[in-house]
Amino acid sequence: MATVINTKFSSICLTADLPEEVEIESLTPLVTVTISIDEVEVFSSAYYIYGLKAYVRDIQSIVESAMLQKKLAIASFVLNVKDYENFTYTSGVIKVVYSHLKSLKGAEQALLGAFLTTRKSALLSQTCPFTLYNYAQPYQQGSNYCDIYYNMPSVQSMLKSTVTFGNKQSDTPKIIASEASYARFQNLLALSGIYNATIHRVFYRIGEREFNIYFSPTAPSDTFQFKGNFNLWETVCLFGATTSKTEIDRSEAICGNKVAYYDTSVKVKHEVETAPLTLSEAQFLNQLLSSQEITREVADGLFAPVLISDTSSEVSDNNSNPIRLKFTWTYADQNEFLP
Numbered sequence: 001m002a003t004v005i006n007t008k009f010s011s012i013c014l015t016a017d018l019p020e021e022v023e024i025e026s027l028t029p030l031v032t033v034t035i036s037i038d039e040v041e042v043f044s045s046a047y048y049i050y051g052l053k054a055y056v057r058d059i060q061s062i063v064e065s066a067m068l069q070k071k072l073a074i075a076s077f078v079l080n081v082k083d084y085e086n087f088t089y090t091s092g093v094i095k096v097v098y099s100h101l102k103s104l105k106g107a108e109q110a111l112l113g114a115f116l117t118t119r120k121s122a123l124l125s126q127t128c129p130f131t132l133y134n135y136a137q138p139y140q141q142g143s144n145y146c147d148i149y150y151n152m153p154s155v156q157s158m159l160k161s162t163v164t165f166g167n168k169q170s171d172t173p174k175i176i177a178s179e180a181s182y183a184r185f186q187n188l189l190a191l192s193g194i195y196n197a198t199i200h201r202v203f204y205r206i207g208e209r210e211f212n213i214y215f216s217p218t219a220p221s222d223t224f225q226f227k228g229n230f231n232l233w234e235t236v237c238l239f240g241a242t243t244s245k246t247e248i249d250r251s252e253a254i255c256g257n258k259v260a261y262y263d264t265s266v267k268v269k270h271e272v273e274t275a276p277l278t279l280s281e282a283q284f285l286n287q288l289l290s291s292q293e294i295t296r297e298v299a300d301g302l303f304a305p306v307l308i309s310d311t312s313s314e315v316s317d318n319n320s321n322p323i324r325l326k327f328t329w330t331y332a333d334q335n336e337f338l339p
Helices: 059-070 107-113 182-191 279-290
Strands: 003-005 012-016 023-024 028-036 042-048 053-057 075-083 089-090 094-097 120-126 132-136 144-151 159-164 172-181 198-206 209-216 222-227 231-237 238-253 258-274 294-299 302-312 326-331
Touching: 003 075, 003 089, 023 028, 023 075, 028 059, 042 053, 042 059, 059 075, 120 231, 132 198, 144 182, 159 182, 182 198, 222 279, 231 279, 258 302, 279 302, 294 326
Parallel strands: 012 094, 120 209
Antiparallel strands: 003 023, 023 053, 028 042, 028 075, 075 089, 075 094, 132 172, 144 159, 144 198, 198 209, 222 231, 222 294, 238 258, 258 326, 294 302, 302 326
């Protein structure tokens, strides 16, 4: 065979697990390498062969940039090599899931053993939206249910209701979204004839994936949604203190005893300091601080884009010092909302 792709790929992988370089061996002097995402070519370049070999590098950045641009969390990746004799060799179709973090156990085991988030639990308000995502293999059966822990106005003790879900199957590998808001669990209780319940915790399980959701009756100081590690929307409720500062910049002209102002610029910045966090909570919130897409809840279910700056994140596993994160945010269009 005149040309060979020596680097092997797994059939399913995280983008962070893609090889740092792809080795191509060829008896021809020149090869053309193309990379396609969901059957759309996103990269093409010619490589000269030296010592019978050529190397394609930065595969991860090429794939992740294309997935970010297309707003994809999962995609089909193909690397093709066309040699000087016009023969084409291919890596085959590889399913890639967007992730900045590498897997320790292999991508498939990691994807089937956890939801597409880096946290194991969430503390939410009773009004904010929340979605859990999971990677689903074709035709896979699983144990899908949730345990809802609640109490009634007339009963002090905690009660539990188990709701079983139907198996969500697919004929192709895909990502499935499951609504997991307070309102949804109230509706599930209502289907069982349970009304006016106060929900405190929900244990959610799909296959081997487990997640705990805690609901706080206290309104958070801020609720943000952002694209996290898997390029999927995450919701986080922050409890802490927010200080708003207004900066006014303007020029003035004095004529006689009259003053005129012009070129007035008003900027409002909001400085946030979180309540004490656990180590895992602080590590998760670092994704909020570094995300390229962030929105803030300005009314129930209504989110507006924001920009985060002036971050201060120092995470330590020293239990004697509580972890607090500080950052500043502004609305992306610099316009505040009416109260």
